[in-house]
Amino acid sequence: MNRRRPPAGAPGGLWLTGLIFGLAAAEPTAAQLQLDQSSVRVDSVVVVGNQRHSANIIITRSRLRAGNVVRQPQIQDAIRRLFSSGDFSDVEIGVEASDDPERGVFYIRVEERPYITQYAFRGLERVDEDVIRDTIGLANNSPLDPSRIGRARVTLLELLSNEGFPTASVDTLIRPDPAFPPDLLVVFDVDEGPRLGVTAITFEGNEAFTDAELRAAMSTDEEGFFWFDSGELKKDEFRRDLTERLPEFYRANGYLDFEILGDTVISDRVTGKGRIEIRVEEGARYLLEDLRITGNRAFPLATIEPIVRRGQHQAEGDEAYPPFNFTAFYASPADLGDLYRNNGYLGSRITPDVRRVEVPEGEPPRVSAHLAIQEGPRSYVREISIEGNTATHDRVIRNRLLIFPGDVYSQERLIQSFQNIQGLNFFEPLPPDEAIDIRPRPDGDIDISLRVQEKQTGTLNFGITASGYTGLAGFIGYSQPNLFGLAKTGSFRWIFGRRQRDLDISYSDPELLGSHYSANVTLRSSRDQFTGFSLGDRRQTGGLTEVGIPIFGIRNTRVFVGYSLFDDDVRGLDTTNVIGRRFSLFSGLRSTLSGRLVQDSRNNPLFATAGARNQLAFRQTGGFLGGDGNYQKLDLTSQWFVPVGRLGGGPGSTSPPIELTFGLSFEAGLILGRNPFFTERYYAGGTQAGIQLRGYDEASVTPSGHIPGDTPFSDLDRVGESFFRTGVTFGIKLTNSIFMSAFMDAGNVWLDASQLNPTDLLVGAGIGASLVTPFGPLGLDYAYGFDRRDVLGRPDPGWQLHFKFGRVF
Known part of the structure; x- marks a missing residue:
């Protein structure tokens, strides 16, 4: 490999010493940003330190070409581009005067990363190693990337935890490859440990509900007698228990201020058994003082109110107001939206709002719930087009439709039409969001495009x-x-x-x-x-x-x-x-x-x-x-x-x-x-x-x-x-x-x-x-x-x- 060294004792010294840049990280330092902003025309580019990569490839990546005028930002960009390739652990670019006073010789000094010839897994049984390779991008014969190895280890531990092995450990071994020195081998040494079975889930701070009632609201459960009561602790499911399922359970019963104060998982790696302790603060129970619905013109309250009140509680004992089911109330716009969309109100908007009501001291807190409906104009179907049917005639597909041009738009009939078309068994299954395209028109009506993908039918x-x-x-x-x-x-x-x-x-x-x-x-x-x-x-x-x-x-x-x-x-x-x-x-x-x-x-x-x-x-x-x-x-x-x-x-x-x-x-x-x-x-x-x-x-x-x-x-x-x-x-x-x-x-x-x-x-x-x-x-x-x-x-x-x-x- 031909390399040019800077000429020792060049006449006049280094007239561009202010533009000598050294970088040991991917981003320029503050000191480098304050360097001379003058421009230099590239006389030639010399690469130093490369062994695996050719000089021409490095020069091409840097985009420093002979004859180009280069300023400080271009040099910084060149360093970033070389770092982004992942092939180098250190990059420095220097400029030295040439025989032409208006030109400079650019030197690119690189330090190449060693290559990983193979990523291997030892002791891994419960997780497919190909999932790790594909997720993180662990490719054999690629440059060493410590951050990627770290991500692989973290991902591996998360996947094992989700499979019920939260006590697993992973050691990362990096050693020379005896077959291809100086390349390296990376071995993930996995100790999965026993599958953790939860023998007890206890709660602290719960007064309104028993431990058994709270456990019933969770996906994570205790070990039982039958095989389906395995008591496995899966990290993602347990996280959802704490952040979604338990809060939703309490909100559905009126406890809007409920909080998880903390949780503790105590496990025995030898026996594979463990217990979970969850600390909660229930807060006050909110009652529903009134529930108002406004903006409905297309449907009477007799039609809408049963949908909105679905799931709401009845008043208990001598209480004048029932507990407020926050979860059901905020789910009602979706059900109500289906009613409107099935009757042509494609642009309807339904906004729930809950406000706290001032109450005398000593009384339980109350809320007022309001559902504001903006119906918008009714949409009619103008055109229905069929796409992708290269063999099947349009009329075969149209005969399965339950919605037609000129009809009031109905989401239910459109979905049924899609199912009828799939039921022909002439087409590959497509998800509804790919098969159905609703295109609004300026006048508020819509066009519908149905996409199919033919499959081989004759056998x-x-x-x-x-x-x-x-x-x-x-x-x-x-x-x-x-x-x-x-x-x-x-x-x-x-x-x-x-x-x-x-x-x-x-x-x-x-x-x-x-x-x-x-x-x-x-x-x-x-x-x-x-x-x-x-x-x-x-x-x-x-x-x-x-x-x-x-x-x-x-x-x-x-x-x-x-x-x-x-x-x-x-x-x-x-x-x-x-x-x-x-x-x-x-x-x-x-x-x-x-x-x-x-x-x-x-x-x-x-x-x-x-x-x-x-x-x-x-x-x-x-x-x-x-x-x-x-x-x-x-x-x-x-x-x-x-x-x-x-x-x-x-x-x-x-x-x-x-x-x-x-x-x-x-x-x-x-x-x-x-x-x-x-x-x-x-x-x-x-x-x-x-x-x-x-x-x-x-x-x-x-x-x-x-x-x-x-x-x-x-x-x-x-x-x-x-x-x-x-x-x-x-x-x-x-x-x-x-x-x-x-x-x-x-x-x-x-x-x-x-x-x-x-x-x-x-x-x-x-x-x-x-x-x-x-x-x-x-x-x-x-x-x-x-x-x-x-x-x-x-x-x-x-x-x-x-x-x-x-x-x-």
Whole structure:
């Protein structure tokens, strides 16, 4: 490396000694700021002290170029730029006279920082070290930065504390790297210590509430008997207990002057046990003298006041005024704001105000609460634009909207519209603040822009499937739910196996010829040989068509009218010892006219977390339609879903929230008339062949009770002509493809419609998980059948594992 040294004894000495700058820190000192302000033209730049970095790179970073006129501020900026690179621990810039009296030679002396070849963690188990690396920016083969190492240590201790290890310690070891001297290795030596379990939380200074009542307001809790009462002390949660939860609890009960005086955590590192002592000052309890609402013109007080007074207390005993719920009062503008925004008052402002009232000496303090409403003008929707739909036509999306140009703006209907669009399952999930853009207009009205992001919808699938009633089979198929970008559905499926062969081709159009009518057509050729019970070998060939007609004025509701024609051929059916009137036709023609009334407001067809689906279906087979038999089949299905909570997915989150839902379902059916087709009757048990009743084998729930599959019993008598089933589900939607649940099923089948008795049900309960795959939903359920019996008819409750294909709930 070429280096120029300042010439010793230069003629005339150093004529610019006043501009010699030395800096040992990132900022210039006060003495340097008072140096000569004269300018110097750069003759050349010489770098001294560099080994790892080339002189050209250092000169480029400094921006000191030959020929430029440089003043003191430019030299200070050059030093800052070199320091900001993080490569140097010391930088000095000096100027010396050159042969040209108007020029100077600039010298940049640097002291390079050693490089860290590797950051290593030792003893760290409870925290992912990559989180530390990414958060702090610990990159291997980077310059030594003591402040960054210090931040990493502090962050590591905070994360461990939040995981329940507040007594953890971290030692930082910096040593030469034997493989690459003089570079360094940095090792974070972690001693996590025991997980701290809080055995006691006590309070000092509390008189209005007991320790137990205050503990109930906190997230941090004492150790208990059960595994979920771990008593873990997590630093962030404990901090929120002290700064948010306890103050909010007291303010909700009228104690506006409440303070946390201090807290002490006493821990034993050997046993991992600890206790918390919290000192509080409750202050006086404030009573609510009056609550006034002003400025409301669009809604009467009868509508507004219940919202504002929600959560407020009633007067106690002989007191004339109730305690003031400060927390509820300051939360009411949000609820009241929803009312106004759902009715077009997008610019409404609601301001709460609380003032202390002068009271006679000796009386408890009182406050006066006032809610001032500024309604502003009503906003109307002018334009609704769709962005990002590169494959799906605008009209498909607009048909899911519940708010239209010319409507009064409604936040509730806009959010429901967004959920309907997501429910199409054609687009990637986007957070509402990215998907919805509300643009105010100068006249007070608004334009709405809805943004979507297309995802791959067509799927080609093949593989192997296993079923509890048809055995092992291979399959190949293709499904496209958004044909031509018009939400038309086309699918082809071929299942082939020793006991099952099924060729199915279907097409559905939600907007027949561009109208509001829908239609679907299905052609099928199938063969089923049941393995769970001996109902023979069924061959079925035919098709069905159906037209859907919307009911004017009723959202999400349609009437479907259809016709189907199938040729049934059944072989190998066991008809010995048949109980009751069980006539069956081995080969026959089913000619059916059907009508269905369907209301479907679910937010997702697979993993619904809100909404409902109700269906009433009537089918007439044979008789005046020709074919065999003459019977009517009536079926009722009702499913309801209510969201009960969300975990995560808040503002700034990059992942969707975990959604919690509660589901309730009912199913019932009966057959009237002469039905010669046993496969048209009802059979229950399991998850695949018929009516779902988990905890029991396939088709093991019969009109005679639970009959195991290996019992000497005519399998034709396993079917009935009426049934009832109900179920409850607590679901956890982890992602758009993964769903977990806890459930309870209850149901039964009866010999005919006259015996239907919804109080005589077999019960099962358990847990399950479902996964959406390219070839449909797959799932496992593990359920306990409470009313199972053995082959001798004795009670034999037990567990049953179910594999599901094509079914979620």
